[in-house]
Amino acid sequence: xxxxxxxxxxxxxxxxxxxxxxxxxxxxxxxxxxxxxxxxxxxxxxxxxxxxxxxxxxxxxxxxxxxxxxxxxxxxxxxxxxxxxxxxxxxxxxxxxxxxxxxxxxxxxxxxxxxxxxxxxxxxxxxxxxxxxxxxxxxxxxxxxxxxxxxxxxxxxxxxxxxxxxxxxxxxxxxxxxxxxxxxxxxxxxxxxxxxxxxxxxxxxxxxxxxxxxxxxxxxxxxxxxxxxxxxxxxxxxxxxxxxxxxxxxxxxxxxxxxxxxxxxxxxxxxxxxxxxxxxxxxxxxxxxxxxxxxxxxxxxxxxxxxxxxxxxxxxxxxxxxxxxxxxxxxxxxxxxxxxxxxxxxxxxxxxxxxxxxxxxxxxxxxxxxxxxxxxxxxxxxxxxxxxxxxxxxxxxxxxxxxxxxxxxxxxxxxxxxxxxxxxxxxxxxxxxxxxxxxxxxxxxxxxxxxxxxxxxxxxxxxxxxxxxxxxxxxxxxxxxxxxxxxxxxxxxxxxxxxxxxxxxxxxxxxxxxxxxxxxxxxxxxxxxxxxxxxxxxxxxxxxxxxxxxxx
Numbered sequence: 001x002x003x004x005x006x007x008x009x010x011x012x013x014x015x016x017x018x019x020x021x022x023x024x025x026x027x028x029x030x031x032x033x034x035x036x037x038x039x040x041x042x043x044x045x046x047x048x049x050x051x052x053x054x055x056x057x058x059x060x061x062x063x064x065x066x067x068x069x070x071x072x073x074x075x076x077x078x079x080x081x082x083x084x085x086x087x088x089x090x091x092x093x094x095x096x097x098x099x100x101x102x103x104x105x106x107x108x109x110x111x112x113x114x115x116x117x118x119x120x121x122x123x124x125x126x127x128x129x130x131x132x133x134x135x136x137x138x139x140x141x142x143x144x145x146x147x148x149x150x151x152x153x154x155x156x157x158x159x160x161x162x163x164x165x166x167x168x169x170x171x172x173x174x175x176x177x178x179x180x181x182x183x184x185x186x187x188x189x190x191x192x193x194x195x196x197x198x199x200x201x202x203x204x205x206x207x208x209x210x211x212x213x214x215x216x217x218x219x220x221x222x223x224x225x226x227x228x229x230x231x232x233x234x235x236x237x238x239x240x241x242x243x244x245x246x247x248x249x250x251x252x253x254x255x256x257x258x259x260x261x262x263x264x265x266x267x268x269x270x271x272x273x274x275x276x277x278x279x280x281x282x283x284x285x286x287x288x289x290x291x292x293x294x295x296x297x298x299x300x301x302x303x304x305x306x307x308x309x310x311x312x313x314x315x316x317x318x319x320x321x322x323x324x325x326x327x328x329x330x331x332x333x334x335x336x337x338x339x340x341x342x343x344x345x346x347x348x349x350x351x352x353x354x355x356x357x358x359x360x361x362x363x364x365x366x367x368x369x370x371x372x373x374x375x376x377x378x379x380x381x382x383x384x385x386x387x388x389x390x391x392x393x394x395x396x397x398x399x400x401x402x403x404x405x406x407x408x409x410x411x412x413x414x415x416x417x418x419x420x421x422x423x424x425x426x427x428x429x430x431x432x433x434x435x436x437x438x439x440x441x442x443x444x445x446x447x448x449x450x451x452x453x454x455x456x457x458x459x460x461x462x463x464x465x466x467x468x469x470x471x472x473x474x475x476x477x478x479x480x481x482x483x484x485x486x487x488x489x490x491x492x493x494x495x496x497x498x499x500x501x502x503x504x505x506x507x508x509x510x511x512x513x514x515x516x517x518x519x520x521x522x523x524x525x526x527x528x529x530x531x532x533x534x535x536x537x538x539x540x541x542x543x544x545x546x547x548x549x550x551x552x
Contacts, residue, residue: 036362036401036415037439037451044450045099046081046092052445053086053114058202059191060210061136061164062086063377063395063422067117067500068356068442070429071129073107074148079429079504081440083448084115084133093148098432108150113137117425117500121170121179122473123157123220134165134183134500158226163213164189169496170476171247171256173233174276175526177471178220182235184242184260185213197379204377207263212241215260215268217278229276238280240265244301246497248312249477251285252332254527256477259287261298261316285335287314287327296322300426300499303492304359306343306368307408310481310490315345317354317372317499324349324357324372344409345370345402352397353377356426356499360437364459364510366489367404373441373499374399375422383420392445396420399441415455421446429504435461435538437508442501463540464507466493466522475545477525480507482534484515511537520551 052062066084073080074093081092081100088110093103104110113135123130128144138160142150154160164186170179187210195205217235218226230236240262250257251271258270258278266289269282282288290296297319303312307328314327314336323346327336340346349372356373363369374397386396398420402410418441425442432438432452439451462482468475478493491507511518518534524545532543532551542552 035417036453036455037417038454039418039449040452041447041449045101046448046450047102048083048090048092048448050083050443050445050448051085051087054445056202058195058204060187060189060204060207061114061116063204063444064166064186064424065114065116065444065500066425066442067115067134067502068425068427068440068448069118069120069131069502070427070431070440070504071120071495071502073109073129073144075128075146078433079431081448081450082109082118082131083442084118084425084500086114088112089115089133094431103148107148108152109142111135111140111142113140116165117167118502119168119170119181120495120502121181121476123170123179123181124224125178125472127472132159132168132170132181134161134168136164136189138162139165139168139183153224157224158228159218161185161216161218166243167245167496167500169245169247169258171258171494172477172525173217173247173256173272173278174219175255176222178222179476180220181218181226182245182247182258183216183218184245185215186243186263187212187241201379203379206378207241210241212239212262212265214239215242232276234277234279235270238268240268242268243299244316244497244499246301246303246314246494247477248303248492248494249479250303250312250314250329252311256525259301259303259314261301262295263299264297265295267295267298267316286338287336290323290325291338291340296325299353299355300357300373302357302359302497304368305490306359306370306404308367308406308489310488312492315357315359315370317357318349320351320353320376322350323347324354339408342408344411348402348412349400352400355424356441356501358426358428358439358498358503360428361508361510362401362403362436362453362455364436364457364461364512365406366459366487366510366512367406369404370400370402370410371416371426371428371439372400372402373423373426375424375444386420388421388446392422395422395444397422399423418449418451424499425501426498427501427503430463430506430508435463437504459510459512460537462509462511462518462534462537464509464520465505465540465542466507466545467542468524468545470545474505475524476505479523480543481521481523482509482511482518483521484511484518487512487515506540
């Protein structure tokens with residue numbers, strides 16, 4: 001696959017607030033919705049522009065990338081930016097004061113493969129985040145040396161997955177303490193295939209014209225190498241064109257499962273059998289098809305407690321003409337049901353083609369709101385306000401924000417001010433350290449954008465880092481429940497989700513005012529439970545496994 005890429009031209013601390021806007025922004029009281037997000041891309045020095053390699057041939061990989069990540073690559077306590085590209089990927093280091101500088105060359109992260117997604121995880125349990133890149137062509141693994149630089153260890157680690165990889169996720173499927181890796185793969189693309197739209201103009205081919213590729217499960221051997229256990233684990237028993245993936249305990253047994261959003265075919269739910277194998281159970285558990293029993297074009301996917309009942313629901317983004325889909329978790333015995341219409345999420349998404357997605361508490365009112373990125377995959381009439389040059393203006397669509405009303409329904413708003421673009425990857429994190437989550441958006445064949453969150457606040461906030469000293473790393477897969485009076489809010493510790501992207505692994509809570517004492521219950525990945533008393537809000541805390549409930 002790598003040779004075809006080349007042959008076809010596809011590789012071608014709080015001071016921040018003052019720097020970003022020159023003033024202290026209003027943080028409470030009434031604001032217009034249009035001011036909820038502010039595009040600070042130019043102010044912070046983020047000058048990345050995605051190069052799809054498009055040369056007029058309309059090759060499918062051009063319209064599908066790229067990914068984005070927010071992570072602290074150099075251990076200085078703030079979030080840095082990584083963006084995949086059709087040419088050379090770029091790393092931007094956050095400097096004191098909130099500006100970003102290009103640190104790609106110094107860090108050694110300028111991978112020149114045809115980039116799709118990025119997954120972040122500590123594969124060697126040394127406390128530093130490592131970087132896995134999914135490509136159209138062989139994937140790559142970069143090990144963090146602990147000094148802000150990275151080494152390409154792909155060949156030694158045995159993780160050069162070939163073909164067309166999309167999203168990937170690090171998770172510990174056998175609970176041996178080391179993070180394993182699942183790679184979703186898309187289709188067996190034939191660059192010689194040409195397609196047209198209804199008017200006979202060149203257009204991107206539908207993925208159904210190509211055969212799907214099997215996904216890959218790699219077991220971390222704990223010695224710097226991985227073994228492909230896809231066959232032995234049962235992952236090869238079902239194949240689909242995978243684009244989005246999450247790894248979470250979806251059946252309540254304490255072991256992480258896998259859910260894969262497939263493009264135009266039944267989705268996959270790989271249920272962990274706790275013996276090193278998985279069983280595909282999406283149909284039985286109600287998450288293979290939509291309410292009408294039809295497959296949809298799954299792009300991005302998240303697992304989050306969207307209805308506040310302390311279990312993880314699934315939300316998927318889809319093609320225009322289909323609705324984005326909310327699968328509500330009804331418990332281990334009842335599985336999931338399609339609650340898209342009842343939640344107000346169906347009709348509002350029919351005109352859009354969704355990709356990146358995230359669930360964040362914008363107003364700090366205790367419930368999770370939705371951010372959805374959009375952009376067509378086939379040509380259409382340009383949307384009002386689209387500024388990209390032809391033909392990219394024909395693919396541009398507005399992004400959407402849906403506010404959680406707290407009664408199981410979501411309400412579309414106009415609080416996302418950006419012009420229509422061909423948006424793909426979305427990473428979220430508190431970039432400016434002010435207690436709310438900001439947005440990093442990657443656009444196909446367009447500029448990446450950083451949006452500062454200026455949403456009005458109706459409550460307080462708490463950021464939680466979960467650390468397991470026995471492992472020497474973050475406790476990926478832990479679940480943290482905030483308890484305040486009768487209120488209980490559950491969040492999961494992880495980086496992956498959405499589409500091709502990786503977000504800040506710190507857990508963020510909005511806490512309504514006037515609730516009294518706050519505590520945290522942490523369910524660690526090994527099944528042990530600890531409680532921690534929170535003495536103050538509006539700050540970041542660290543919960544450490546085995547610390548006797550003391551917060552750091």
